[in-house]
Amino acid sequence: MKLTADVLQDLSDGSVFLATGGGGDPYVSLLATQKVLQESGPADLISVNDLDDDAYVVAIGGVGAPTVSLELLPSVDDAAMALEAFEHHVGRRVDAVVSFEIGGGNSLIPIIAAARCGIPVIDGDGMGRALPEAQMMTYAIAGVAPTPAVGVDYAGNVVTFTADTTETYERHVRAMAQAMGGMITTVEHPMTGKQLKSSIVPSTLTFSLEIGRILRAHRGNAHRILAPLGAAFNRSIYGELCHLFTGKVVDCASAIVGGFDVGEAVIEPFEGGGPKLRLTIKNEFLVARVEGQVIASVPDLITVLDYETSMPINAERLRYGQRVTVVGVGCPAYYRSDVALGVVAPRCFGFDYPYVPIEHLKVHHQPPFEALLPG
Amino acid sequence: MKLTADVLQDLSDGSVFLATGGGGDPYVSLLATQKVLQESGPADLISVNDLDDDAYVVAIGGVGAPTVSLELLPSVDDAAMALEAFEHHVGRRVDAVVSFEIGGGNSLIPIIAAARCGIPVIDGDGMGRALPEAQMMTYAIAGVAPTPAVGVDYAGNVVTFTADTTETYERHVRAMAQAMGGMITTVEHPMTGKQLKSSIVPSTLTFSLEIGRILRAHRGNAHRILAPLGAAFNRSIYGELCHLFTGKVVDCASAIVGGFDVGEAVIEPFEGGGPKLRLTIKNEFLVARVEGQVIASVPDLITVLDYETSMPINAERLRYGQRVTVVGVGCPAYYRSDVALGVVAPRCFGFDYPYVPIEHLKVHHQPPFEALLPG
Numbered sequence: 171m172k173l174t175a176d177v178l179q180d181l182s183d184g185s186v187f188l189a190t191g192g193g194g195d196p197y198v199s200l201l202a203t204q205k206v207l208q209e210s211g212p213a214d215l216i217s218v219n220d221l222d223d224d225a226y227v228v229a230i231g232g233v234g235a236p237t238v239s240l241e242l243l244p245s246v247d248d249a250a251m252a253l254e255a256f257e258h259h260v261g262r263r264v265d266a267v268v269s270f271e272i273g274g275g276n277s278l279i280p281i282i283a284a285a286r287c288g289i290p291v292i293d294g295d296g297m298g299r300a301l302p303e304a305q306m307m308t309y310a311i312a313g314v315a316p317t318p319a320v321g322v323d324y325a326g327n328v329v330t331f332t333a334d335t336t337e338t339y340e341r342h343v344r345a346m347a348q349a350m351g352g353m354i355t356t357v358e359h360p361m362t363g364k365q366l367k368s369s370i371v372p373s374t375l376t377f378s379l380e381i382g383r384i385l386r387a388h389r390g391n392a393h394r395i396l397a398p399l400g401a402a403f404n405r406s407i408y409g410e411l412c413h414l415f416t417g418k419v420v421d422c423a424s425a426i427v428g429g430f431d432v433g434e435a436v437i438e439p440f441e442g443g444g445p446k447l448r449l450t451i452k453n454e455f456l457v458a459r460v461e462g463q464v465i466a467s468v469p470d471l472i473t474v475l476d477y478e479t480s481m482p483i484n485a486e487r488l489r490y491g492q493r494v495t496v497v498g499v500g501c502p503a504y505y506r507s508d509v510a511l512g513v514v515a516p517r518c519f520g521f522d523y524p525y526v527p528i529e530h531l532k533v534h535h536q537p538p539f540e541a542l543l544p545g
Numbered sequence: 546m547k548l549t550a551d552v553l554q555d556l557s558d559g560s561v562f563l564a565t566g567g568g569g570d571p572y573v574s575l576l577a578t579q580k581v582l583q584e585s586g587p588a589d590l591i592s593v594n595d596l597d598d599d600a601y602v603v604a605i606g607g608v609g610a611p612t613v614s615l616e617l618l619p620s621v622d623d624a625a626m627a628l629e630a631f632e633h634h635v636g637r638r639v640d641a642v643v644s645f646e647i648g649g650g651n652s653l654i655p656i657i658a659a660a661r662c663g664i665p666v667i668d669g670d671g672m673g674r675a676l677p678e679a680q681m682m683t684y685a686i687a688g689v690a691p692t693p694a695v696g697v698d699y700a701g702n703v704v705t706f707t708a709d710t711t712e713t714y715e716r717h718v719r720a721m722a723q724a725m726g727g728m729i730t731t732v733e734h735p736m737t738g739k740q741l742k743s744s745i746v747p748s749t750l751t752f753s754l755e756i757g758r759i760l761r762a763h764r765g766n767a768h769r770i771l772a773p774l775g776a777a778f779n780r781s782i783y784g785e786l787c788h789l790f791t792g793k794v795v796d797c798a799s800a801i802v803g804g805f806d807v808g809e810a811v812i813e814p815f816e817g818g819g820p821k822l823r824l825t826i827k828n829e830f831l832v833a834r835v836e837g838q839v840i841a842s843v844p845d846l847i848t849v850l851d852y853e854t855s856m857p858i859n860a861e862r863l864r865y866g867q868r869v870t871v872v873g874v875g876c877p878a879y880y881r882s883d884v885a886l887g888v889v890a891p892r893c894f895g896f897d898y899p900y901v902p903i904e905h906l907k908v909h910h911q912p913p914f915e916a917l918l919p920g
Contacts, residue, residue, distance in 0.1 A: 259705075328707040329717065330634075334700055342704060345724030349717050 171376075172212035173281055173291070175204040180382030183481065185277035187381050188374065190471045191485035192454035193273010193300035194236050202246040203278045206285050213281045214290035216266070218363075218370050221292065225265040225363035228256060229296060229309060230283050231276040233321070233343055234353030235426045236453055237486040239275060242324055248355040249279045250286035252322040256357035259330050260318050264357075268366060269295035270307060272374050274484060276300065279355065291375075296359070298371035298407070298502045299471050302430055302453040304343065305336040306514050308504060309359045312369035319343070319358035323350035331358075348429040371502055377406055385480055392416070392495035395480040396539040399497075409500015410529055413542060414458055414465055415447040416440070416477060419492045424451060424485070435474075435488050437496065447496060449474070451485045456519055458496060466498035467521070469505040469514040470528040473497050498528045546751075547587035548656060548666070550579040555757030558856065560652035562756050563749065565846045566860035567829035568648010568675035569611050577621040578653045581660050588656045589665035591641070593738075593745050596667065600640040600738035603631060604671060604684060605658050606651040608696070608718055609728030610801045611828055612861040614650060617699055623730040624654045625661035627697040631732035634705050635693050639732075643741060644670035645682060647749050649859060651675065654730065666750075671734070673746035673782070673877045674846050677805055677828040679718065680711040681889050683879060684734045687744035694718070694733035698725035706733075723804040746877055752781055760855055767791070767870035770855040771914040774872075784875015785904055788917060789833055789840055790822040791815070791852060794867045799826060799860070810849075810863050812871065822871060824849070826860045831894055833871060841873035842896070844880040844889040845903040848872050873903045 173181070182196040207213060221227065230249060232239065257263055264287075267280040272295050284291035296307035304316060316339035319331045329346050333339035339358070347354045361369075380402055388395045393416070400411040417437045424433025430453050437447040447465075450457045455472040458465050466472050474483045477493040504510060506527065512518075515525040548556070557571040582588060596602065605624060607614065632638055639662075642655040647670050659666035671682035679691060691714035694706040704721050708714035714733070722729045736744075755777055763770040768791070775786040792812045799808025805828050812822040822840075825832045830847040833840050841847050849858045852868040863869075879885060881902065887893075890900040 325709055325713070327709060327713060327717070328705075329721075330703075330705040332703040334702060338700070338702060342702070342721065342724050345720045346704075346717065349720030 171215050173215045174212045175207040177379060178203055180386060181379050182274055183385045184378030184381030185272050186274040186484060187473055187482040188378060189273035189300040190454045190473055192236060193271055194232050194239050194275025195484055195486060196274025198243045199275040199278040202244060203282050206246055206282045210285040213285040215293050215375060216290040218292050218294055218367050218372055221266060221363035223364040227266045227268055227361055227363060227366050228264050228357050229270050229359040230267050230357045231270040231279050232353055233356050234347040235429055235431045237431050238352030240486060242351055242353055249283035252320060252355040252357050253283045253287055255322055255328045256320040259320050266290045266292055268292040271295055271297035271300040272378060273300040277378060293375045294370040294372040295374050298374055300454050304340040308369045308371055310336040311510055314359050314361045314365050316358050319356055321346050321354045321356045323354050344429045389479055392475040392477045392480045393542040403499055407502045411497055411499050414496040414498050416495045419488060419490055422488050422490055431486060437494060452519060455485060457521060465531050466528045467516045469501040471499040471501060500528050546590050548590045549587045550582040552754060553578050555761060556754050557649055558760045559753030559756030560647050561649040561859060562848055562857040563753060564648040564675040565829045565848055567611060568646055569607050569614050569650025570859055570861060571649025573618045574650040574653040577619060578657050581621055581657045585660040588660040590668050590750060591665040593667050593669055593742050593747055596641060596738035598739040602641045602643055602736055602738060602741050603639050603732050604645050604734040605642050605732045606645040606654045607728055608731050609722040610804055610806045612806050613727030615861060617726055617728055624658035627695060627730040627732050628658045628662055630697055630703045631695040634695050641665045641667055643667040646670055646672040646675040647753060648675040652753060668750045669745040669747040670749050673749055675829050679715040683744045683746055685711040686885055689734050689736045689740050691733050694731055696721050696729045696731045698729050719804045764854055767850040767852045767855045768917040778874055782877045786872055786874050789871040789873050791870045794863060794865055797863050797865055806861060812869060827894060830860060832896060840906050841903045842891045844876040846874040846876060875903050
């Protein structure tokens with residue numbers, strides 16, 4: 171399909187929903203993408219199945235602490251500049267681009283690159299959500315080498331990487347993101363069409379569009395949107411949507427640690443008192459706990475919605491006093507495989523407990539969506 | 546001249562003297578260089594005047610915290626691997642190599658590269674001493690661009706840089722040195738023979754050899770060596786040698802901060818009591834103070850000699866209880882120019898006072914060398 175400027179708002183909203191708090195604030199990236207599509211014409215969004223097995227594809231996006239991009243604004247030129255630097259570095263043309271992850275910024279950057287460079291963007295991504303580190307991508311898990319890779323900063327400085335493992339690449343690219351202002355655009359994990367077909371989380375851009383359309387059509391009380399959203403997830407590669415908590419943000423702190431946004435948010439019921447929900451953040455919402463009990467954790471999705479409007483709120487936009495509804499979604503089945511859990515289970519983030527699928531964590535008995543409806 | 550394995554000990558010892566505490570421990574680099582010269586034959590050491598104006602020259606050496614290289618040992622392959630990665634990156638052959646700085650390790654790394662790659666090493670360097678940051682090199686001060694540049698780590702991972710200023714390059718390369726294990730080999734500041742002729746501190750390798758020969762010939766009490774060393778400096782591009790202090794190290798602390806060795810050493814007279822000397826360290830000995838008064842500072846040279854053997858001691862080898870003689874040497878005149886002081890004066894390191902040439906700082910009246918002699 172052709173991606174035109176008028177569908178980008180839905181795409182962006184749906185991406186923020188799937189990004190579980192991370193993936194970068196969409197605001198400036200959305201304006202930049204709309205501008206590029208108006209100038210360069212629509213971007214070609216193609217299915218991975220339409221890609222030649224020997225096509226040369228790269229993943230492109232922003233690497234750094236999402237809070238940085240609220241002040242160090244992305245430019246319309248970063249994506250194309252990074253792609254051109256990559257092509258110059260490897261001495262060959264790129265046939266198509268794909269996202270690292272679904273995220274407000276990181277779903278849009280490949281679209282800018284595609285439109286500006288006249289190549290297609292693939293419908294899908296390497297996480298099916300957002301996650302903070304490179305080795306957590308399905309491309310890396312499937313054995314795609316992370317390098318040659320290129321990073322470009324706001325000033326046009328360019329760095330290239332050759333690293334023996336994705337963990338090494340992650341350490342190197344993170345150090346450069348910190349040194350280059352906190353957020354850079356990278357082109358990495360070059361692969362063949364065949365490699366991408368066996369490693370992509372498919373169709374997540376079109377699914378983001380669908381989620382965005384539902385958010386727009388049912389704008390209003392977050393509890394009212396759970397039924398139509400739940401139905402959409404039931405038709406998808408994701409698991410079940412469930413309501414985790416509704417209340418107001420009473421504490422929220424984050425700091426940039428090692429190049430990531432690291433923090434915690436506490437949400438208590440509107441009426442005050444009673445058990446609170448604690449969300450632990452490393453770029454994304456990683457774990458939700460009530461009274462010390464885990465009720466959802468990576469790799470399952472935890473998303474915070476504005477209670478009044480149902481719009482998803484990124485971690486870097488979470489503020490004291492916001493009224494929110496927190497939902498969980500089972501991750502795509504791929505991330506529940508042993509090989510994927512080896513890099514994305516809670517222990518990979520320093521939590522001392524194993525992954526338990528969200529549908530087995532219903533310690534906190536959740537009412538059906540209808541029972542949440544006001545009046 | 547041909548540099549053979551048998552002169553390397555003198556070259557290394559003299560280099561450590563000029564390196565003012567920094568430049569990297571020479572022990573493993575010396576063994577590596579001896580091995581390479583035995584295997585590949587002698588290295589060609591040529592004067593910068595023998596270089597074609599349009600020759601393509603690069604600076605090569607180690608970047609990081611010198612303490613790291615005491616445990617993460619340099620390999621015989623690092624230098625040639627870095628040079629080959631650079632040539633691959635820029636797509637052309639390098640005609641000659643030159644040192645960043647005079648230092649135990651950093652005087653030897655270009656010799657390894659030259660011998661292994663069959664190209665000459667230039668007699669001279671970019672500092673006439675060692676200094677901690679890239680923008681402090683005469684090449685950078687003269688306007689040579691720092692990039693394209695390449696860094697290689699112990700595992701063969703490669704990173705390339707394109708940076709708009711040397712300060713930016715310094716920030717980027719330092720971040721990578723930290724992320725890549727604390728010490729990397731870089732090839733940087735590519736320049737023409739003509740650019741090198743107008744920016745090099747000339748003949749410092751042959752001068753290191755001369756200093757090394759004096760250290761060997763007069764091995765013993767550090768005070769006895771001051772007269773022959775002083776005579777050698779009087780014939781050189783450096784200023785006057787003077788005795789700053791003799792005593793024992795009673796306190797010495799350093800930590801790796803931001804990728805540099807940062808610390809302080811305190812030296813008190815053998816008899817105890819009386820004013821103490823304080824040396825402030827950032828990879829190199831930057832400032833010497835007695836009772837709060839500066840008696841020597843960057844860019845002049847401050848060197849610590851073992852009192853018993855006269856051998857220079859690098860900052861990372863300084864230990865509690867060592868008996869030492871501390872000497873100062875006026876830096877080459879070039880470093881006293883306004884443009885050079887703009888990047889190497891004490892204020893560039895965070896000290897709140899201007900540079901005063903060492904010969905004007907004789908607050909601490911120093912006896913002539915003869916008066917220091919025992920008995």
